[in-house]
Amino acid sequence: MVKICCLGAGYVGGPTMAVIALKCPSVEVVVVDISVARIAAWNSDQLPIYEPGLDDVVKQCRGRNLFFSTEIEKHIGQADIVFVSVNTPTKTRGLGAGKAADLTYWESAARMIADIAKSDKVVVEKSTVPVKTAEAIEKILIHNSKGINFQILSNPEFLAEGTAIQDLFNPDRVLIGGRETPEGKKAVQALKQVYANWVPEDRIITTNLWSAELSKLAANAFLAQRISSVNAISALCEATGADVAEVAYSVGKDTRIGPRFLSASVGFGGSCFQKDILSLVYICECNGLPEVASYWKDVIKVNDYQKSRFVNRVVSSMFNTVSEKKIAVLGFAFKKDTGDTRETPAIDVCKGLLGDKAKISIYDPQVSEEQIQRDLALKKFDWDHPVHLQPTSPTAVKQQVTVTWDAYEATKGAHGVCILTEWDEFSKLDYVKIYENMQKPAFIFDGRNVIDPQKLREIGFIVFSIGKPLDPWLKDMPAMV
Numbered sequence: 001m002v003k004i005c006c007l008g009a010g011y012v013g014g015p016t017m018a019v020i021a022l023k024c025p026s027v028e029v030v031v032v033d034i035s036v037a038r039i040a041a042w043n044s045d046q047l048p049i050y051e052p053g054l055d056d057v058v059k060q061c062r063g064r065n066l067f068f069s070t071e072i073e074k075h076i077g078q079a080d081i082v083f084v085s086v087n088t089p090t091k092t093r094g095l096g097a098g099k100a101a102d103l104t105y106w107e108s109a110a111r112m113i114a115d116i117a118k119s120d121k122v123v124v125e126k127s128t129v130p131v132k133t134a135e136a137i138e139k140i141l142i143h144n145s146k147g148i149n150f151q152i153l154s155n156p157e158f159l160a161e162g163t164a165i166q167d168l169f170n171p172d173r174v175l176i177g178g179r180e181t182p183e184g185k186k187a188v189q190a191l192k193q194v195y196a197n198w199v200p201e202d203r204i205i206t207t208n209l210w211s212a213e214l215s216k217l218a219a220n221a222f223l224a225q226r227i228s229s230v231n232a233i234s235a236l237c238e239a240t241g242a243d244v245a246e247v248a249y250s251v252g253k254d255t256r257i258g259p260r261f262l263s264a265s266v267g268f269g270g271s272c273f274q275k276d277i278l279s280l281v282y283i284c285e286c287n288g289l290p291e292v293a294s295y296w297k298d299v300i301k302v303n304d305y306q307k308s309r310f311v312n313r314v315v316s317s318m319f320n321t322v323s324e325k326k327i328a329v330l331g332f333a334f335k336k337d338t339g340d341t342r343e344t345p346a347i348d349v350c351k352g353l354l355g356d357k358a359k360i361s362i363y364d365p366q367v368s369e370e371q372i373q374r375d376l377a378l379k380k381f382d383w384d385h386p387v388h389l390q391p392t393s394p395t396a397v398k399q400q401v402t403v404t405w406d407a408y409e410a411t412k413g414a415h416g417v418c419i420l421t422e423w424d425e426f427s428k429l430d431y432v433k434i435y436e437n438m439q440k441p442a443f444i445f446d447g448r449n450v451i452d453p454q455k456l457r458e459i460g461f462i463v464f465s466i467g468k469p470l471d472p473w474l475k476d477m478p479a480m481v
């Protein structure tokens with residue numbers, strides 16, 4: 001029986017390994033983590049992450065050929081294939097701070113594998129890493145190898161949160177990069193065989209190591225670039241009276257461009273896009289390519305602009321101040337169908353409003369008060385370290401922020417409502433009831449274009465929707481910078 005061990009029981013390690021276990025009954029999969037709490041949650045009825053369809057997959061295989069454990073050494077020792085799916089945050093200190101990927105967790109994982117292994121192993125990079133990481137990892141493994149043969153493969157993950165199970169069941173492609181030596185090719189084949197249990201052969205791409213590593217960063221950069229492109233156009237739509245949904249539809253009808261990933265928003269969030277583009281920028285700079293670095297950096301610049309533009313809209317519409325005004329925030333997760341808040345645009349928008357002394361009342365169906373308070377108190381990039389290693393006691397913002405478990409409670413007595421996540425339930429709320437319970441004039445700022453602005457204007461709201469023709473009220477407000 002092939003034995004797989006995965007280091008890192010997070011948003012990638014957990015779902016990916018659960019699906020491998022489901023689709024490959026003859027493979028034993030053990031997911032290990034340094035976080036005792038996380039492993040305990042994977043072994044309970046309350047999984048540590050919310051992901052549609054995940055409970056079902058885990059229930060089918062846990063205890064059969066899928067196990068979650070903190071006995072890292074034992075399971076690395078027994079494995080034929082070791083996946084490494086640990087955090088690769090942005091560095092906060094030293095060389096490359098604010099851009100380069102911090103490979104501390106990866107390096108310590110590699111050192112542990114080298115120390116423990118007593119038999120040959122295929123080591124798979126599942127984490128997103130800078131190009132040439134495999135070379136560094138190889139050096140660590142080989143220098144400590146005691147004659148053991150390690151083959152390192154790059155097998156980046158392309159799942160998106162909220163649709164992870166669907167993406168894993170039916171991936172657009174599986175990418176495997178390896179050394180072009182006979183041993184390297186054998187290792188690629190061994191991993192290919194695992195995926196071939198459910199992924200059609202023509203969707204399994206094999207490349208050299210560096211192409212695989214770079215493809216992951218490039219794919220995220222291209223995806224994020226589409227969002228920044230449509231968001232840049234959304235600002236121009238607001239200035240000209242064009243409607244970004246109509247523009248995106250017309251543009252996306254060109255088969256060379258395609259319709260997906262063209263929804264204007266308050267900005268992209270999530271643990272990957274910003275981190276991976278910053279990493280790409282740093283790699284370009286290190287390779288003497290400042291023009292290429294600056295091209296990709298602008299994708300993030302436009303994203304930051306979109307978030308601050310949104311805050312400015314809110315403040316300038318409401319008589320240029322939100323001080324002491326209650327603002328309801330509907331949605332805190334970085335997208336619907338996840339409880340993940342890493343790099344969510346809601347953090348920057350809330351911080352912007354808090355900077356103008358607003359009182360914020362937040363509702364998100366999947367995010368707890370503790371998480372929100374921590375997010376609003378954490379320093380930039382601290383969020384991407386293992387949860388149990390993050391600072392514990394958030395301060396300051398508590399009095400200005402309340403968190404409710406009900407959209408009607410959050411909006412009661414509010415001067416304005418900001419929709420920051422596209423949860424389906426937000427388009428179905430009773431907006432007449434919400435309007436009646438709000439201060440007047442009642443404002444709504446839709447950062448996800450989930451409500452029909454015309455219908456809400458008929459109720460009496462002053463409405464701002466990203467990239468849509470402006471409300472007459474907003475047209476008369478001071479110009480925005």
Ligand SMILES: NC(=O)c1ccc[n+]([C@@H]2O[C@H](COP(=O)([O-])OP(=O)(O)OC[C@H]3O[C@@H](n4cnc5c(N)ncnc54)[C@H](O)[C@@H]3O)[C@@H](O)[C@H]2O)c1
Nearest residue numbers: 008009010011012033034035086087088105127128157386
């Ligand atoms: N989240 C996504 O949608 C996504 C998609 C594709 C790729 N990725 C990449 O996958 C990697 C992991 O991302 P994630 O979202 O799963 O992160 P995560 O924070 O949810 O999970 C990482 C886990 O690794 C554990 N860990 C850290 N060091 C360890 C060690 N030495 N041994 C064992 N466990 C260790 C942490 O405790 C944590 O539970 C990152 O490189 C990320 O960029 C993420």
Ligand SMILES: O=c1ccn([C@@H]2O[C@H](COP(=O)(O)OP(=O)(O)O[C@H]3O[C@H](CO)[C@@H](O)[C@H](O)[C@H]3O)[C@@H](O)[C@H]2O)c(=O)[nH]1
Nearest residue numbers: 157158159160161227261262263265268269270272334335
């Ligand atoms: O048209 C769009 C599409 C997305 N978003 C936003 O973009 C962010 C990222 O969304 P998405 O890409 O769907 O989720 P992630 O889980 O971050 O997945 C991305 O990042 C992962 C981590 O690397 C990759 O594996 C995936 O392929 C890649 O889609 C979210 O805030 C979305 O709301 C928009 O604003 N407009």
